[in-house]
Amino acid sequence: xxxxxxxxxxxxxxxxxxxxxxxxxxxxxxxxxxxxxxxxxxxxxxxxxxxxxxxxxxxxxxxxxxxxxxxxxxxxxxxxxxxxxxxxxxxxxxxxxxxxxxxxxxxxxxxxxxxxxxxxxxxxxxxxxxxxxxxxxxxxxxxxxxxxxxxxxxxxxxxxxxxxxxxxxxxxxxxxxxxxxxxxxxxxxxxxxxxxxxxxxxxxxxxxxxxxxxxxxxxxxxxxxxxxxxxxxxxxxxxxxxxxxxxxxxxxxxxxxxxxxxxxxxxxxxxxxxxxxxxxxxxxxxxxxxxxxxxxxxxxxxxxxxxxxxxxxxxxxxxxxxxxxxxxxxxxxxxxxxxxxxxxxxx
Numbered sequence: 102x103x104x105x106x107x108x109x110x111x112x113x114x115x116x117x118x119x120x121x122x123x124x125x126x127x128x129x130x131x132x133x134x135x136x137x138x139x140x141x142x143x144x145x146x147x148x149x150x151x152x153x154x155x156x157x158x159x160x161x162x163x164x165x166x167x168x169x170x171x172x173x174x175x176x177x178x179x180x181x182x183x184x185x186x187x188x189x190x191x192x193x194x195x196x197x198x199x200x201x202x203x204x205x206x207x208x209x210x211x212x213x214x215x216x217x218x219x220x221x222x223x224x225x226x227x228x229x230x231x232x233x234x235x236x237x238x239x240x241x242x243x244x245x246x247x248x249x250x251x252x253x254x255x256x257x258x259x260x261x262x263x264x265x266x267x268x269x270x271x272x273x274x275x276x277x278x279x280x281x282x283x284x285x286x287x288x289x290x291x292x293x294x295x296x297x298x299x300x301x302x303x304x305x306x307x308x309x310x311x312x313x314x315x316x317x318x319x320x321x322x323x324x325x326x327x328x329x330x331x332x333x334x335x336x337x338x339x340x341x342x343x344x345x346x347x348x349x350x351x352x353x354x355x356x357x358x359x360x361x362x363x364x365x366x367x368x369x370x371x372x373x374x375x376x377x378x379x380x381x382x383x384x385x386x387x388x389x390x391x392x393x394x395x396x397x398x399x400x401x402x403x404x405x406x407x408x409x410x411x412x413x414x415x416x417x418x419x420x421x422x423x424x425x426x427x428x429x430x431x432x433x434x435x436x437x438x439x440x441x442x443x444x445x446x447x448x
Contacts, residue, residue, distance in 0.1 A: 113156045114219020116244070122150035126248035130222055171201040173414050174226035176217055176235055178208050180296070180331045181358050183386035184403060188232055188255070191407020199415060214241065222248055227421075228414045230255060234299045236266070251417035251427055253410045256401075258300030263429040265417055267409045271301040274399040274436040275308035275353070278381055281397075281438060282351045283316055286446045287379065291324040291349030293338040293359050299330070305355045305383060324349050328359045335362025343370060343378075350447035351379035357386045360396055364443065375445035385439055394442035402434050409434070 119129035124147060131139050132147035139147075150156075175192060179185045189205070196203050204224055206217035218241065221229060228251040235241055236254035242264060245252050254266040282290055292309045295302030313320050323345055326338035335354060339362055342352060354360035360382030364374050372378050374394055382389060385400035409432055417427050 113154045114216055115156075115222045116215055116219045117154055118147060118151050118156050121154055122147045126222055126244065130225065130248065133223075171199070171228075171415060171418055172224065172226045173201050173203055173411065174221035174224070174229040175203060175205045175232070176208065176214075176221065176229055176241070177205070177232045178214070178235055179232055180329065181356060181384075181386070183358060183388045184356070184384060185232065187386055187403035188407045191404035191409075192230070192411055193407075194404070195408035195411035199411065201411060201415065208235075218244065222250070226250065227418045228252065230410045230414055232256065233301065234296065237298070237300050249421070251414065251421055253413045253417065255406055255410050256301055258302075258304045260431045263427055265413045265428055265430050267406050267413060267432040267434065268301075269401050269406075269434050269436045271304040272308045274401070274438075275305040275383065276312050277436075277438050278353055278383070278399055279309055279312035281440075282353065282379065282381065282444070283312070285351075285379070285444065287349075287351040288318055288447075289321075289324065289347070289349045289351070290318075291326070291342045291352040292320070293326050293328045293335060293342070293352060293354040293363065295355035295359075296329045297327075302330070302355050309353060321347070323347070328355065330356050330358060332358045332362045335359030336366055339363040339366035343367065343372070349378075351381070351444070354380065354382045357382035357384050357389045357396060357398055360398065360443075361388050361392045364392055364394075364396075375443055377448055379444045379447070381444055385437075389439075389441070397441045397444040398439055400437040400439050402436075406434060 115129050116126055119126040129147050132144050192203060204226060206221055208214040208217040229245055230253045233256045236257040237259060242252050252264055254264055256268050257266050258271055260266045294306045326341045328334040328338045335358060342349060352363050354363055360380050363380045367374050367378050374380055382396050382398040385398045389396040389398050420428060
């Protein structure tokens with residue numbers, strides 16, 4: 102077999118077969134699993150498409166199908182390893198006692214997302230948990246819904262009707278942080294935004310602007326920088342904010358990774374944190390207490406959210422198996438402002 106042929110086998114998924122045959126992903130999956138509930142004409146059409154596309158079923162997925170335990174997929178493309186590690190810890194802690202089986206698929210662009218989703222469908226997962234930013238992808242949720250696969254969205258800033266979710270109130274959490282900085286006496290407060298494709302990032306930024314406006318303070322364009330929730334993007338954003346003479350006395354970063362990068366840039370410029378510059382973050386991931394000084398941040402109970410996502414998913418699977426519609430339950434968990442050594446009154 103040529104390398105070209107081998108690659109084509111691996112890249113064709115059940116979604117491609119369904120699209121080629123003009124059927125739903127669930128129907129295509131049933132045919133490939135030899136489910137008797139599909140008519141002969143439909144079965145022949147799907148088989149013909151699979152042959153035309155040179156499709157090869159996922160053998161690992163087939164071995165999972167023989168199990169009677171709940172199979173839960175986690176599809177992720179989150180750039181923050183610290184956040185994802187905490188979240189997966191919660192997922193695994195909850196899935197163990199419940200007997201659920203967890204399948205994890207990573208993706209980046211649209212094509213890799215489609216391939217990863219196809220692998221989950223080939224493995225006949227009973228439901229899929231979507232951490233950010235895929236929690237806000239309507240296309241992904243619609244494709245899974247078309248395959249009759251329930252979804253739980255995690256940390257979405259814009260919960261969808263009929264789709265179960267678990268989150269915190271990002272807007273109120275960010276408002277609390279800005280009010281805390283104002284109470285310390287800061288008036289020149291900078292903002293490092295998060296990835297604009299994440300709805301929580303938009304809510305945290307809006308909270309910043311609204312709270313500053315409510316305090317009667319304008320926000321200079323030079324005091325706002327765009328980040329992407331990654332440490333590297335935080336480095337570039339912090340350099341932009343700290344290069345001028347009228348630099349902020351405090352910087353609110355939309356997550357801890359970018360806040361840690363801001364502290365590193367400040368140290369490199371000879372600035373004392375918090376003596377010369379206060380730095381705060383959001384999420385309270387492990388990086389918040391592994392850097393110096395320890396980070397003042399908004400605690401998001403990520404591990405507990407992972408556990409809650411599994412419980413919500415098991416409930417959605419039960420409802421589907423009983424012929425009931427999804428609950429569409431939206432759980433809002435509590436945030437906490439954690440005051441550590443990276444914040445102080447302005448110099």
